[in-house]
Amino acid sequence: MKKKILLLDDKETIAKVVYFYLAGDYDFIYFENALKGIRWLQEGNIPDLIISDIRMPEMRGDEFLHYVKQNELFKSIPVVMLSSEESTSERIRLLEEGAEDYILKPFNPMELKIRIKKILDKDK
Known part of the structure; x- marks a missing residue:
């Protein structure tokens, strides 16, 4: 059974690139904003990993991270x-607040894939 990844990014082109590189190995769920991601989580869906952009309309990614890490049901994701x-200061702040990794755009999709694999393989 494939592990499930939730992607939150307001840029559909980013979602398409990530999907292209990850869909063969992972089940993939995409929303263009964090509020839709929260609703999906609240419906009882638990992904194995979340990828979130920081700058999004309606709710920023750092606010989403704070929500996830303060919620008992989701904080281990x-x-x-x-x-x-x-x-550097934003990267350090988000890592301190519980982000597993911080990747700069534009990114190499193969590097993202390897970083995700390493994170998800920690659970084995």
């Missing part, structure tokens, strides 16, 4: 943050 901002 690894979250990988994507950002187009090269900000």
Whole structure:
């Protein structure tokens, strides 16, 4: 059975690239904003990993991370943050708040795939 990845990103092109590289190995769920992702989680869906953009309308990715890590049902789900901002202070803050990894856009999809595999293989 494939592991499930939830992707939250307001850019559909990012979702298409991630899907292209990951769909063969993982089940893939995509929403263009974090509020839809939260609704999906609240319906009882538990992914093995979440990939979240930081800058999104309606709810930022860092706010989503805070929600997930403060919720007993979801706090053990690894979250990988994507950002187009090269900000060391933001990266450190998000890692301290519970993000498993922080990847800069544009990213190499093969590197993302390897990082995800390493995170998910930790559970074995």
